Amino acid sequence: WTSALALVADLGPRRLASDVFACNVALDALGSAGAAWHRVCEMLGQMRRADLRPDVVSLGSAVGACRRDGEASWATALRFLAGGKQAGLAANVVVCNSLMSCCASAALWEMAVGLLWTMERFGPAPSLISFSACAACAAETGSWEVALRxxxxAERRGLELNAVACNAGLNACSSGSAWQAAGxxxxxxxxxGLRPDVVSYASAASACGRSALWATALRMLLEMEQAGLRSNIVVHNTVASACEWERSLCFFGLQGSALAPDLVSFNDAIRACEGDGRWQQALELLENARLRRLRPSCVTCSSAMSACRRGGQATRAHVLLGQMRASQLEPNVVTYSAAITACELGQRWARALALFKSMCVAGVQSNLASCNALLVACQAARGSWETTxxxxxxxxxxRLQGDAITQCAVASACEVGVQSMVLTKLLGDLADSTGASLAGRGPKV
Known part of the structure; x- marks a missing residue:
């Protein structure tokens, strides 16, 4: 895209109309390369300075480039659309479809449906891509019923569904854990007569995985292989994430498999071990990943630490935290939360407080989970109510809103604190009365 900007910058003030075509190609290259929307604005400005008038293709490329900027993309795309309207450019179906893609990146499926309704009423007539893009937008928020509707x-309007449209619906079912609808x-x-592809089966298997139906997910994989489709590690990871820890390990055959497991494979397997507190298996998987020259991420280490915590191995969890720092892998708030929670096992509230402080010093923003981890660790010690x-x-x-865990820990701290203050007052009163009694019994001067 840098070459594209340089191309437009070299355009002179008097160019033929064919130069607009060249600029449109460059604009499309910007969008395909994932360049930021302000780069597109820069190119449009250079076109105007070169006396080149952007056309509807330019508008479509500009709107399409916004879809990678998340929630801000929607407002930016609307500004491009308003600018095109002022220039007398009527948005065609391609521009509207690009605008729907912006809605998907911002998870605004209601906006996408509203745009689709506007297209049906005022034009341009929506295409199958329009309905597919709108369904994909609904998939981003797990609104699988909306996507299927x-x-x-689209079928009621005489549009024949293709594999891309069906995959959008399957992806929505995956996001919403609607395994029956996916099947x-x-x-x-x-x-x-539509041949499901790898994406189709992967989405269906993922819907089963999110519903913890590992047998159904495995059956999806078998159907895919029987259909002559070649599996890949992404599909295998999807199915493994649906399995219990024993089946997750056996599924990949980590000691020898035709498909070499990647870091996601190990993350899923370690996460499966985490749920059952299988800390030995989690640590073995972590070491196996390192032997395969895979660099563990914060997700990998956090899951292994949680497995150690659930298995009653607080010291091993803290060792993992030290290893992360030694390998220059910066712990995040999830990692610190797992380490702090492990302090509850040995009633090490001082250690929990030290970890919490080191997290803040490292510039990691605390959240409700990390604060609750510290509160629970202090509650288990029952002697640190002031810290709670x-x-x-x-x-x-x-401005962190507490939950039931927060309230329980604070209530326990107040109870311990009141008892401590009452005991202190009683001891003080006893000391005063004892002192007065001794003074009354002493020799008179």
Whole structure:
């Protein structure tokens, strides 16, 4: 895209109309390369300075480049659209489809549906890509019912679904854990003569995985292989994530497999061990990943630490934290939360407080999970109620809203604190009365 900007910068003030075509190609290259939208603005400005008038293709490329900027992309795309309208450019179906893609990146499926309704009423007439893009937008928020209704609406308008549209619906089913709907849509594709591809099976298997239906997910994989489709590690990771820890390990055959497991494979396997507190297996997997020259991430180490914590191995969890720092892997808030939670096992509230402080010094922003981890560790010790109340006060200053765990820990701290203050007062009163009694019995001067 840097070459594209240089091309437009070299354009002179008097150019033929064919130069607009060249600029449109460059604009499309910017969008395909994932360049930021302000780069597109820069190119459009250079076109105007070269007396080149952007056309509807330019507008479509500009709107399309916004879809990678998240929530801000929607407002930016609308500004491009408003600028095109002022220049007398009527948005075509390609521009509208690009705008729907911006809605997907911003997870604004209601906006996408509204745009689709506007296209049906005022034009341009929506295409199958329009409905597919809108369904993909609904998939981003797990609104699988909306996505499937959109596909049915496309059929009612005489549009014949293709594999891309069905995959959008399957992806929505995956996001919404709608495994039954995914299975029905997959069967419907076969009946209509549409050959499901790897994406189709992976989405259906993922829907099963999110519902913890490992047997159904494995059956999806078997159907894919019987259909002559070549599996890949992404599909295997999807199915493994649906398995319990024993089946997750056996599925990949980490000691020898035709498909070499990647870091996601190990993350899924370690996460499966985490749920059952299988800390030995989690640490073995972590070491296996290192032997395969895979660099563990914060997710990998955090899952292994949680497995150690659930297995009653607080010291091993803290050793992992030290190894992360030694390997120049900066722990995040999830990692610190796992380490702090491990302190609850040995009632090491002082260690938990030290970890919490080191997290803040490292510039890692605390969240509710990390604060609750410290509160629970202090609650288990029952001797650090001042730290609990101080942490709760700091949460209020940081505008962190507590939950039931927070309230329980604070209530316990207040109970211990009141008892401590009452005991201190009783001891003080006893000391005063004992002193007065001794003074009354002493020799008179």
């Amino acid at each position: 959109l596909l049915r609406a 029905l849509l997959l069967g419907r594709m076969r009946r209509q 109340l101080g942490t709760f006060d700091a949460m209020g200053q940081s």
